[in-house]
Amino acid sequence: xxxxxxxxxxxxxxxxxxxxxxxxxxxxxxxxxxxxxxxxxxxxxxxxxxxxxxxxxxxxxxxxxxxxxxxxxxxxxxxxxxxxxxxxxxxxxxxxxxxxxxxxxxxxxxxxxxxxxxxxxxxxxxxxxxxxxxxxxxxxxxxxxxxxxxxxxxxxxxxxxxxxxxxxxxxxxxxxxxxxxxxxxxxxxxxxxxxxxxxxxxxxxxxxxxxxxxxxxxxxxxxxxxxxxxxxxxxxxxxxxxxxxxxxxxxxxxxxxxxxxxxxxxxxxxxxxxxxxxxxxxxxx
Amino acid sequence: xxxxxxxxxxxxxxxxxxxxxxxxxxxxxxxxxxxxxxxxxxxxxxxxxxxxxxxxxxxxxxxxxxxxxxxxxxxxxxxxxxxxxxxxxxxxxxxxxxxxxxxxxxxxxxxxxxxxxxxxxxxxxxxxxxxxxxxxxxxxxxxxxxxxxxxxxxxxxxxxxxxxxxxxxxxxxxxxxxxxxxxxxxxxxxxxxxxxxxxxxxxxxxxxxxxxxxxxxxxxxxxxxxxxxxxxxxxxxxxxxxxxxxxxxxxxxxxxxxxxxxxxxxxxxxxxxxxxxxxxxxxxxxxxxxxxxxxxxxxxxxxxx
Numbered sequence: 001x002x003x004x005x006x007x008x009x010x011x012x013x014x015x016x017x018x019x020x021x022x023x024x025x026x027x028x029x030x031x032x033x034x035x036x037x038x039x040x041x042x043x044x045x046x047x048x049x050x051x052x053x054x055x056x057x058x059x060x061x062x063x064x065x066x067x068x069x070x071x072x073x074x075x076x077x078x079x080x081x082x083x084x085x086x087x088x089x090x091x092x093x094x095x096x097x098x099x100x101x102x103x104x105x106x107x108x109x110x111x112x113x114x115x116x117x118x119x120x121x122x123x124x125x126x127x128x129x130x131x132x133x134x135x136x137x138x139x140x141x142x143x144x145x146x147x148x149x150x151x152x153x154x155x156x157x158x159x160x161x162x163x164x165x166x167x168x169x170x171x172x173x174x175x176x177x178x179x180x181x182x183x184x185x186x187x188x189x190x191x192x193x194x195x196x197x198x199x200x201x202x203x204x205x206x207x208x209x210x211x212x213x214x215x216x217x218x219x220x221x222x223x224x225x226x227x228x229x230x231x232x233x234x235x236x237x238x239x240x241x242x243x244x245x246x247x248x249x250x251x252x253x254x255x256x257x258x259x260x261x262x263x264x265x266x267x268x269x270x271x272x273x274x275x276x277x278x279x280x281x282x283x284x285x
Numbered sequence: 286x287x288x289x290x291x292x293x294x295x296x297x298x299x300x301x302x303x304x305x306x307x308x309x310x311x312x313x314x315x316x317x318x319x320x321x322x323x324x325x326x327x328x329x330x331x332x333x334x335x336x337x338x339x340x341x342x343x344x345x346x347x348x349x350x351x352x353x354x355x356x357x358x359x360x361x362x363x364x365x366x367x368x369x370x371x372x373x374x375x376x377x378x379x380x381x382x383x384x385x386x387x388x389x390x391x392x393x394x395x396x397x398x399x400x401x402x403x404x405x406x407x408x409x410x411x412x413x414x415x416x417x418x419x420x421x422x423x424x425x426x427x428x429x430x431x432x433x434x435x436x437x438x439x440x441x442x443x444x445x446x447x448x449x450x451x452x453x454x455x456x457x458x459x460x461x462x463x464x465x466x467x468x469x470x471x472x473x474x475x476x477x478x479x480x481x482x483x484x485x486x487x488x489x490x491x492x493x494x495x496x497x498x499x500x501x502x503x504x505x506x507x508x509x510x511x512x513x514x515x516x517x518x519x520x521x522x523x524x525x526x527x528x529x530x531x532x533x534x535x536x537x538x539x540x541x542x543x544x545x546x547x548x549x550x551x552x553x554x555x556x557x558x559x560x561x562x563x564x565x566x567x568x569x570x571x572x573x574x575x576x577x578x579x580x581x582x583x584x585x586x587x588x589x590x
Binding site: 035037083086087090091092093094096097098100101102103104105106107108109111112116223226227230234263264266267269270273274277278280281 | 338341342343345388389391392393394395396398399400402403404406407410411413414519523526527530560561562563564566567568569570571574575578
């Protein structure tokens with residue numbers, strides 16, 4: 001029983017970061033309408049940024065969080081302006097090929113620059129744990145969980161309370177009408193894409209401590225985020241958090257209870273994705 | 286008639302590949318035969334990817350079909366001989382395609398793209414973990430026909446290229462082309478016109494996956510060794526899609542031209558760049574989508590008026 005609860009606790013703590021990354025993906029899909037295969041590469045950049053600052057300057061990853069947010073926002077904006085905007089009128093196949101090409105390019109650029117090794121950012125508090133009765137909570141996963149929830153809450157407030165957030169939701173609902181009301185769709189797209197990248201960048205810093213930084217770490221999270229978004233329903237931001245919880249809990253259960261489950265954890269996201277699509281195919285005519 | 290004008294080019298390419306082993310190439314002969322082998326195999330992959338793309342679907346699972354065919358053929362070849370093993374490998378790939386397609390092809394196109402990428406990633410994980418694949422250690426594969434004929438692998442890959450070209454030409458010249466084009470341009474309109482959209486997409490995917498599976502099987506018999514990282518590499522899918530996009534989508538000539546140029550270039554570049562050569566493919570993909578969406582063939586076509 002204690003093992004089960006500890007497992008569920010671990011899954012719960014991981015779900016925060018999953019939700020953060022997947023929300024970014026859902027934002028670019030729902031608002032901009034682009035299937036961004038390169039979403040995880042913003043995460044990968046955030047992770048390497050954190051690693052570089054830590055290794056070269058001894059900078060605490062807590063400071064890298066803000067830096068990564070700004071840097072990823074900037075890179076995301078540039079990517080939107082330079083690559084995404086020109087293909088928005090193109091067929092969907094071309095859009096997907098472009099973001100896939102960007103993902104391949106960035107992953108292999110990182111491979112050339114840093115090699116395939118995994119690098120962990122290990123500040124003094126990395127291994128700190130809190131004891132809660134019979135259970136253990138890692139201080140870093142707990143902090144990442146709280147921070148993710150905080151960011152998602154801020155995003156929710158932004159989308160429901162601010163004029164810009166309302167404009168973003170308006171553009172997501174209808175491509176034409178907001179333009180007639182004086183909303184510059186293009187600038188809203190830019191903001192949404194930058195924001196999506198920034199969320200991934202922050203998550204990358206957290207993962208550089210919880211997990212590691214490596215050229216392929218972002219790619220794994222792109223796939224997991226797609227599974228979460230497919231489960232939640234395309235562009236449905238509210239469904240992302242429960243869907244992230246489902247995936248994280250399923251992974252935690254597999255890694256604890258399946259013999260030799262350590263490697264098969266990486267297959268759980270596919271099961272979630274596949275079942276979500278089977279359900280969707282059944283419901284659609 | 287436009288399609289027919291490509292026929293002399295096509296026949297020239299195929300004839301060149303058929304005669305390559307007999308040309309007086311001197312000391313470069315062995316190297317060029319190797320390059321020719323990979324050009325034929327990956328061009329066949331590219332043609333099979335294009336077959337799926339003609340219905341507007343982005344397949345990122347061609348690396349998975351390649352790997353399924355490679356492992357299917359490699360596991361069976363010691364017991365039943367070369368050709369039955371290759372056919373079995375292709376059927377395994379086809380079964381994977383049917384499983385993937387029957388669930389996702391009813392839905393919006395992006396679901397298929399996402400699921401196909403996830404499919405290829407999860408198969409690599411499974412190949413690493415399952416007992417009968419040899420896991421990370423890998424799987425030794427016997428050479429074709431017991432190794433009695435040194436050119437066997439080369440002509441097997443030529444056969445796969447011929448099959449892929451024939452399939453692609455058939456799809457280009459028969460009414461199937463119209464069904465594919467209608468599906469690609471607007472599924473709703475195609476449905477109204479009486480095209481069985483899901484069936485067209487599923488058939489295209491099945492045919493494409495069979496060719497990709499055959500390519501994988503022949504690949505294993507050439508390299509004589511398979512590892513999950515090699516056989517299920519995402520790089521295969523990247524090659525399979527960059528070649529037609531670079532050469533020119535939705536045609537038979539485009540992937541052929543693209544294959545000769547890109548795979549030839551890759552084999553040459555690999556002498557210098559060992560790891561991370563996919564950077565080149567990523568960059569080509571982005572540049573071509575942005576600036577040359579009709580590919581090399583489109584460029585030549587425009588020049589000639």
